[in-house]
Amino acid sequence: MSYLRRRFFDARGSREAPRRPPPSHRHNGPSAPWPWINLHDEIDQVQLDSPAPPIPEPCDHKTCEGQCWKEYPQSRFPNWTPSQVRRSRIHRAITEHNKTAPSTIYHVDVDSNGFFTDSGTYVITDDTKEDFWNALVNDDSQRPTNNRVRAMFIEHLSGPVLMMLGAKYNIEPFFFSSSLGWIPSRYEEEVRPGQGDHITITLTFLRPMDHPEGSLHTYPSDSSTMTSLPDLQGQVIDTQAPLFLHSSDIYLILDLLAVHLIRSTDGNTIISYHNPEADTTSATYLHERIRFAGQSVYWQKIFQQSPDPTFVLLTFIWHAMYAWDESLELLYSHICYIETQVINTSDLHLTRELHIIRAHHLHYSALLEDFRKAVDFVLNTPNPAMDSLPEEERDSSRRLLQRECKNLLSEINRLEQGRAMQDKRLRNVLNLVFSSVNIEDSKRMRQLTEAAVRDSAAMKQIAFLSMVFLPASFVAAIFSMNIREIAPGTHGSLSHYFETAFPLTIVTVWVVMAFQSKHMLGQDATLFMRIFWPVTMLQQMARKRREASQKLNAPKWDDFKG
Known part of the structure; x- marks a missing residue:
């Protein structure tokens, strides 16, 4: 059993696949003036009457004695009251994290020549959290002089690590709430002309995953019905749950890409969050893939030509692109398999699976649209730190970024066209199912009609036979009347009748x-x-x-x- 299978199966203790929480899109970015306050929630009167300035003074992280991170997010974002922090799931992540499981941060450094190197791993426990804070405060001064970007991949995000990263890099809590709540978001913050900014991208994408016990689910190729499959019987139309493709023992699950990029003339940092509770892409897996992207000749030339850290962010987005493409390929094969089953059988229960797939298809269309908007956001959000470069170098980097973003947009359009084609195939299969069922119903109705004709002929014969005895029966009924005209001595008469x-x-x-x-x-x-x-x-x-x-x-x- 593979690592992903074991992780999926052990985490659930059952065959039930993970279901993602429905996103609250109204709480996906700082442009919403009331973070995590719904219509019927009360406003915190203490914060409303507070005389303190809404924007606190910058912290040097040395004279505060760690209070800036211990009181995060209120220390940097006072408008995030305790009730809002609870509703955003940040409070739960801070107070209910597994203290026995250490947080692990994997580093990748990109130097000025575009080379990707593994800069080590940092393991943080409750005993070493102060050491990590000191290392984080001095991180900028301890980086190599030729360092361009440092990428941090966080596995098992604990409460102290969340607060330290948020306080050190002045990260809007929306990044953590969107990551914890699976909320697609894209926004720019901390814009400093000529110096840098912060951009956040969290998006949900589709990824295939083997069935935890795939070897136990082997079905005959000549199976006449889909409903005989045990996994399909319990499936409901829930687009937040995985879609099981029984033809290949594959789950199509929703995965999360949550990246926060700090672009600055003083040093660029990428923070990648990885959810430990669900079967998402692990930090070690994405850490290796991003490192291996640095081996690409094509991308190596781009990294050497442009110092913009946004290109490193694009490699993260390409990971989601690969997952989407592979998932839709598997889904296309499954639809072809269903078409074969429809041709070989006329079972109306096939429509259940077809409707489930179509419901997921509609959801995938919305996810692809979010994917496209994320790439458009990267394309239309230039790095303010690039303004310090000569105009020729800045324009060259901008053209490179436009080209690569357009390549991604072209791939997204291809995915959407493929999804639309699959949807048409599904409609065609549904029509074929109904046509087959109608043909079978017509055959049965013909048989019933023929039987009714035969029964009608038999009933006519019985009716004709009854008519032969009708006169005799009528005469017998008359002569059986107890009236004195027929039976003398009785009291009744024909007039009484x-x-x-x-x-x-x-x-x-x-x-x-x-x-x-x-x-x-x-x-x-x-x-x-x-x-x-x-x-x-x-x-x-x-x-x-x-x-x-x-x-x-x-x-x-x-x-x-x-």
């Missing part, structure tokens, strides 16, 4: 006509009108005759012309 039969017949006909008269009198006929149906029918007949005579006597257009 007619006195009883005629009134009962009239009452029966009257009641039947009263209940059935709605078809003749109309649906709006009242109960009183139905009871006295002969009178009502005579009135209707008289009214119709009057209307007909009025139409005959009405003047014609030719009379006016004359």
Whole structure:
């Protein structure tokens, strides 16, 4: 069993795949003036009446004796009150982190020549958190002189590490709340013309993952129905949950890319957050992939030509692109497999799986749109620190960035076109399923009609046979009457028979006509009108005759012309 399989299976203790929380998009960036305050939440009156300035003075992190990080985020962002911090999940991350599991930060340094090197790993526990804070405060001075970018990949983010990073780099708490809550966001902050800025990108993307016990799920290729699969029976239309492709024992799960880039003339830093609770891309995995991106000849030339750290950010975004492309490839193969099953069977239950896939498809369209907006944001947010470079070098770097962002946008458009094509294929398969079911229903209806015709012929024969005995039965019924005209000595007579039969017949006909008269009198006929149906029918007949005579006597257009 692979590492990802073990991690997925051990974390759940069951076969249930992880479900991502639905994002609260209104709390995705600092442009929202009321962070994590919903319509019915109360405003903190203490903070509202506070005379302190909304923007605190910058901290040198040396004279504060660590209070700036121990009180983060309120120390740097006073508008984030305790109730808002609780709702944003930051309080839970700070107070309920696993103190026995250390936080690990993997480093990658990019020098001025564009070379990527592994600059070591830092393990932080409760016992070593003060040492880490001192190292973080002195990080800028301890970096190599030719360092261009330092990327930090955080595994098992603990509360102290979150507060230290936020206080040291003055990070908006929205980065952590969006990362913890799986909220797509993209925003720029701390803009200093000619010096730098901060940009944050968090986006949800699609990634394939093997089934934890894939070897246990082998199905015959000639299976006639999809509903016989155990994993499909429990599947519901939940776009936040993984989509299981039983044809290849693959889950399509939602993954998270959460990156905060600090662009500055004093040194550039990339912070990559990795969720430890869900089966997301691990810090070690992305750490290796980013290092290996530095081995690319194509990208190495770009890193050598431009000092802009935004190009390193693009390699993070390419990771999401790879995952999207591979996921849609697997989904396309699964749709082809379903088409084969539809051709071989006419099971209506196939529509359940098709509707599940179509619901996920619609969700994927929204995720791809967020992906496109993230790349557009990078393209349209130039690095203010590049203004200090000569104009020719700045323009050259800008053209390179535009070219690479357009390459990403072109790939996103290709993914969306492929997704749209798959959606059309799904609609075609749905139509094929319904057509097959209709054909089968038509065959069954034909068989039922033929059986009804045969039964009708048999009933006719029985009716004809009954008609042969009808006269004899009628005569037998008459001669069995106890009336003195037929059986002398009895007290009944033929007049008694007619006195009883005629009134009962009239009452029966009257009641039947009263209940059935709605078809003749109309649906709006009242109960009183139905009871006295002969009178009502005579009135209707008289009214119709009057209307007909009025139409005959009405003047014609030719009379006016004359």
